[in-house]
Amino acid sequence: MSAFRKRGSVLVVLCYLGSFHVLFGYNVSREEQHDLSLNRKWTIQNSNGSLSLPAEVPGCVHSALLKQGFIKDLYFRFNDVAYRWIALDNWTYTTTFSASTELRAKQRVQLVFEGVDTVASISLNGVVVGKTDNMFRRYDFSVGQLLREGENVVKVSLLSPVVYASERSQAHSSYSVPPDCPPPVQKGECHVNFIRKAQSSFSWDWGPSFPTLGLWKGVHLEAFDVLRLIHLSTVPVYNSSLSQWVVTVEVLVDAVEETKVQVNLSLMELSTEQAFMVVFPSGQSKNTLSLHVNTSNQVKLWWPSGHGEQHSYHLSVRGTMLEGTAILRTDTQVYFRTVELVQEPIAGSPGLSFYFRVNKKPIFLKGSNWIPAHALQDLVSPADVRNLLQSSVSANMNALRVWGGGVYEQDMFYSLCDEMGIMIWQDFMFACAMYPTEPDFIETVREEVVQQVRRLKSHPSVIVWSGNNENEAALATNWFGIPVAQQPRYHRDYVTLYVDNIRAIVQKEDGSRPFLVSSPTNGVESQQEGWVAHDPYDLHYGDTHYYSYSHDCWDWTALPRTRFASEYGFQSWPSFSTLQKVSVSEDWSYGSNFSSHRQHHQTGNQQMLQQAGLHYHLPASADPLKRYRDTLYITQVMQAQCVKVQTEFYRRSQSEVIEGKGHTMGALYWQLNDIWQGPSWSSLEFGGKWKMLHYFAKDFFSPVLPVGFEDQGSLVVYAVSDLSHDLHLRTVVSVYEWSSLDPVCTVASRLVLVEGGSAEVIHKQPISALLAGCGRGSCTRLTCLLTFHLEDVNSQQGPINHLFLSSPKNAQRMLRPNITAEVQQDEMGGYTVTLQSSAVAAFVWLEVGDVPGRFSTNGFLMVTRNRTVTFNPWGPTSTQQIAQALTVTSLRDVY
Ligand SMILES: *[C@@H]1O[C@H](CO)[C@@H](O)[C@H](O)[C@H]1NC(C)=O
Ligand SMILES: *[C@@H]1O[C@H](CO)[C@@H](O)[C@H](O)[C@H]1NC(C)=O
Ligand SMILES: *[C@@H]1O[C@H](CO)[C@@H](O)[C@H](O)[C@H]1NC(C)=O
Ligand SMILES: *[C@@H]1O[C@H](CO)[C@@H](O)[C@H](O)[C@H]1NC(C)=O
Ligand SMILES: *[C@@H]1O[C@H](CO)[C@@H](O)[C@H](O)[C@H]1NC(C)=O
Ligand SMILES: *[C@@H]1O[C@H](CO)[C@@H](O)[C@H](O)[C@H]1NC(C)=O
Ligand SMILES: *[C@@H]1O[C@H](CO)[C@@H](O)[C@H](O)[C@H]1NC(C)=O
Numbered sequence: 001m002s003a004f005r006k007r008g009s010v011l012v013v014l015c016y017l018g019s020f021h022v023l024f025g026y027n028v029s030r031e032e033q034h035d036l037s038l039n040r041k042w043t044i045q046n047s048n049g050s051l052s053l054p055a056e057v058p059g060c061v062h063s064a065l066l067k068q069g070f071i072k073d074l075y076f077r078f079n080d081v082a083y084r085w086i087a088l089d090n091w092t093y094t095t096t097f098s099a100s101t102e103l104r105a106k107q108r109v110q111l112v113f114e115g116v117d118t119v120a121s122i123s124l125n126g127v128v129v130g131k132t133d134n135m136f137r138r139y140d141f142s143v144g145q146l147l148r149e150g151e152n153v154v155k156v157s158l159l160s161p162v163v164y165a166s167e168r169s170q171a172h173s174s175y176s177v178p179p180d181c182p183p184p185v186q187k188g189e190c191h192v193n194f195i196r197k198a199q200s201s202f203s204w205d206w207g208p209s210f211p212t213l214g215l216w217k218g219v220h221l222e223a224f225d226v227l228r229l230i231h232l233s234t235v236p237v238y239n240s241s242l243s244q245w246v247v248t249v250e251v252l253v254d255a256v257e258e259t260k261v262q263v264n265l266s267l268m269e270l271s272t273e274q275a276f277m278v279v280f281p282s283g284q285s286k287n288t289l290s291l292h293v294n295t296s297n298q299v300k301l302w303w304p305s306g307h308g309e310q311h312s313y314h315l316s317v318r319g320t321m322l323e324g325t326a327i328l329r330t331d332t333q334v335y336f337r338t339v340e341l342v343q344e345p346i347a348g349s350p351g352l353s354f355y356f357r358v359n360k361k362p363i364f365l366k367g368s369n370w371i372p373a374h375a376l377q378d379l380v381s382p383a384d385v386r387n388l389l390q391s392s393v394s395a396n397m398n399a400l401r402v403w404g405g406g407v408y409e410q411d412m413f414y415s416l417c418d419e420m421g422i423m424i425w426q427d428f429m430f431a432c433a434m435y436p437t438e439p440d441f442i443e444t445v446r447e448e449v450v451q452q453v454r455r456l457k458s459h460p461s462v463i464v465w466s467g468n469n470e471n472e473a474a475l476a477t478n479w480f481g482i483p484v485a486q487q488p489r490y491h492r493d494y495v496t497l498y499v500d501n502i503r504a505i506v507q508k509e510d511g512s513r514p515f516l517v518s519s520p521t522n523g524v525e526s527q528q529e530g531w532v533a534h535d536p537y538d539l540h541y542g543d544t545h546y547y548s549y550s551h552d553c554w555d556w557t558a559l560p561r562t563r564f565a566s567e568y569g570f571q572s573w574p575s576f577s578t579l580q581k582v583s584v585s586e587d588w589s590y591g592s593n594f595s596s597h598r599q600h601h602q603t604g605n606q607q608m609l610q611q612a613g614l615h616y617h618l619p620a621s622a623d624p625l626k627r628y629r630d631t632l633y634i635t636q637v638m639q640a641q642c643v644k645v646q647t648e649f650y651r652r653s654q655s656e657v658i659e660g661k662g663h664t665m666g667a668l669y670w671q672l673n674d675i676w677q678g679p680s681w682s683s684l685e686f687g688g689k690w691k692m693l694h695y696f697a698k699d700f701f702s703p704v705l706p707v708g709f710e711d712q713g714s715l716v717v718y719a720v721s722d723l724s725h726d727l728h729l730r731t732v733v734s735v736y737e738w739s740s741l742d743p744v745c746t747v748a749s750r751l752v753l754v755e756g757g758s759a760e761v762i763h764k765q766p767i768s769a770l771l772a773g774c775g776r777g778s779c780t781r782l783t784c785l786l787t788f789h790l791e792d793v794n795s796q797q798g799p800i801n802h803l804f805l806s807s808p809k810n811a812q813r814m815l816r817p818n819i820t821a822e823v824q825q826d827e828m829g830g831y832t833v834t835l836q837s838s839a840v841a842a843f844v845w846l847e848v849g850d851v852p853g854r855f856s857t858n859g860f861l862m863v864t865r866n867r868t869v870t871f872n873p874w875g876p877t878s879t880q881q882i883a884q885a886l887t888v889t890s891l892r893d894v895y
């Protein structure tokens with residue numbers, strides 16, 4: 001094939017497909033292509049025919065059984081175990097349709113499945129047209145000759161994914177591919193690494209086992225006479241030798257015979273128009289058109305949230321056949337940005353840096369890790385996705401990692417991230433396991449990777465590809481106890497899959513952003529060590545994952561001063577109102593069967609209380625329900641404070657190198673969202689309700705942040721700034737007694753220059769001196785605490801932060817606060833809650849049960865008599881409803 005630029009004249013072509021409609025809102029020319037959607041009600045049947053029911057497509061067997069009333073809420077109590085049978089059975093999807101004469105008259109007809117979950121044989125009118133084995137691929141079968149007048153029948157026969165995975169592992173008899181099964185505490189299924197399906201669908205340490213089966217994305221027929229567009233992508237690349245942006249437009253088509261098309265590409269706002277004459281050979285082919293952007297216009301860039309606008313341009317693609325027939329009208333958005341992953345020597349440090357530069361600007365990544373929003377993907381609504389992403393941006397996040405044990409997310413997810421300025425670290429879907437490398441496995445993975453890279457590479461939000469989750473670490477530190485003599489084989493398999501195949505494909509398909517083989521990894525150092533570093537957690541290289549539950553989380557000295565923290569976190573329980581939806585009163589105690597059943601992380605429930613007990617009195621109310629609710633609360637207090645300490649440590653480590661470590665440029669805690677109502681590391685509950693951690697994140701990810709901590713007896717305050725400009729800041733520290741709402745003293749430091757994108761020490765003072773010089777010198781670590789904020793000559797910058805000088809459980813003279821609340825509707829239709837407190841109150845937590853929405857702040861330290869908080873509802877509500885639902889809890893209330 002060839003694509004050549006033709007000065008002066010132009011033309012364009014194309015028809016195209018499914019995922020595209022959603023992604024960029026193309027219009028297909030109807031004269032040329034005839035589409036027939038099969039997204040509708042199908043019928044499903046289990047293998048012995050005892051169950052037969054209607055099922056929607058897109059959808060899955062579980063959601064069909066649910067909608068037809070055969071089963072109840074999947075997440076209710078112990079239903080994950082009760083409904084295990086569904087995925088042990090085989091299921092058949094059937095539908096009938098009639099194909100118009102016009103459609104049947106077309107030269108070619110393709111039956112297209114956007115997503116089949118997972119192992120199926122597909123037939124049309126009794127003839128098998130193809131087989132599937134990978135839920136992450138789109139399948140496309142030629143069916144023209146099989147269509148008939150009147151009724152046509154499509155059948156999709158799905159095998160039990162659990163049985164299939166087990167059979168594949170047995171067939172792989174030469175050596176085992178661990179792990180065989182998840183830990184028993186997860187109550188999951190085995191051998192998930194043998195099936196190309198969401199790895200968490202066989203259970204995870206935060207989620208249930210629901211191995212879905214179904215047609216989870218759309219199905220349709222595409223009929224055409226000349227050609228069809230299979231995919232179109234646009235990737236702007238800055239060519240520095242030309243000092244010019246070039247938009248690479250890739251056009252993948254399927255042509256009935258060799259076809260000449262004139263393609264016009266135009267970016268009107270940038271006075272850029274180019275005409276191309278393209279010859280598409282018969283069959284599938286890919287053409288790359290380079291649109292050189294007129295240099296007389298300043299291109300407005302796409303920036304991550306907090307660093308600028310997310311400017312986009314409108315690209316129009318028009319295709320015309322030589323005889324003048326228009327066969328394509330396509331309109332899409334193009335965002336201009338560059339991204340580099342910088343791994344270079346750092347002065348005074350062994351190892352290499354590891355940070356992202358977007359549009360030449362070093363950017364600290366702030367955010368979390370994304371997991372599937374529901375076990376049944378067809379039940380994830382656009383509104384759910386939008387709400388979760390909006391909650392991320394509202395908490396000052398600019399990045400999320402789409403974790404490799406779930407799914408490549410739907411198009412809308414990435415489009416919203418483009419619009420909101422959320423950078424995506426995109427894993428390929430391999431996690432915490434070894435994987436087979438038989439030819440058919442490699443083959444299906446190759447196609448998966450090609451398709452996913454093509455689908456996602458137009459999105460500026462995707463800033464890095466990453467081959468897998470934790471598999472380098474699993475090999476290097478031998479998670480699965482593989483005997484030394486056998487390790488080279490697993491090492492070879494690792495390189496075959498992630499380097500020789502996945503990396504090679506990504507580099508061929510998308511040279512516009514970096515690729516990492518794993519997370520955590522040492523990056524180029526791992527490569528030098530043969531792709532598996534002896535210590536992938538090395539703090540001098542790459543990213544790290546770090547978890548420690550038993551160590552006191554307030555002790556920052558034990559934290560890893562990493563280049564980039566891509567995972568770290570602590571569990572908590574969701575709120576009572578969320579748990580109530582899936583439980584009954586006998587479940588409402590921390591020791592109940594339900595509480596153990598939902599906990600998928602070995603000894604997780606004990607770990608939470610053990611960690612909380614280091615600093616807080618554990619709830620001990622005689623009223624069992626109050627004790628249960630207080631315990632949920634204390635786990636959230638523990639989690640919020642632990643992740644705060646750690647994240648603040650990473651942010652303040654961005655500008656310094658201490659003993660060779662530091663220059664930290666990313667903090668992505670584990671994990672953003674939940675898949676069900678259970679204990680997990682998430683900051684957002686299933687349904688989107690903010691846990692205390694998420695409110696804390698809004699503060700600890702704030703663009704300007706004071707970080708205070710104790711170092712060898714001294715109070716040290718850093719000013720952290722993600723701004724582009726310098727600030728002159730001072731710290732104002734106030735000392736409060738637990739027993740009084742009036743500060744004992746207030747101390748201000750002098751103004752210090754804080755450069756944009758840096759963390760600087762701004763205040764340092766021995767705590768003994770601070771307390772001795774304060775008021776009448778009556779303060780002790782046990783009776784007093786500190787608040788502090790930053791200000792420039794005009795005003796406060798960033799949030800007010802605080803530091804406890806002892807564990808609250810040891811605090812003396814902490815009073816039981818009497819907090820009253822009054823709810824009012826404001827002029828804007830929002831709601832305000834005016835609080836009055838009789839005493840200093842820690843971790844003040846406002847709850848409105850089931851009323852969807854979020855507060856402006858929550859879980860805060862109250863050192864003022866009055867405080868007004870707003871409530872931003874996510875649906876209709878009323879002052880009365882909020883007032884009735886509202887409860888206020890503070891630390892002193894739970895013991
Ligand atoms: C394509 O561009 C050329 C000029 O460059 C113009 O003559 C022609 O009409 C355009 N075709 C379409 C379909 O817009
Ligand atoms: C048919 O399969 C269902 C689901 O697996 C099972 O519960 C039922 O007992 C089977 N019926 C017969 C007649 O085998
Ligand atoms: C599912 O299909 C496989 C392959 O045909 C068969 O071996 C297995 O017995 C079937 N399972 C059930 C429950 O019928
Ligand atoms: C920049 O453009 C020049 C001239 O067309 C080309 O040779 C070079 O490969 C381009 N560089 C990149 C990075 O695309
Ligand atoms: C908890 O589950 C066990 C095992 O299923 C059962 O024997 C026991 O009665 C249950 N306890 C309660 C309080 O439900
Ligand atoms: C709590 O404060 C409110 C308002 O200030 C007051 O009316 C009420 O009596 C107080 N309750 C207690 C138990 O002190
Ligand atoms: C707190 O609010 C109450 C009621 O609105 C008001 O009477 C009181 O003066 C306020 N106190 C302070 C210290 O602002």
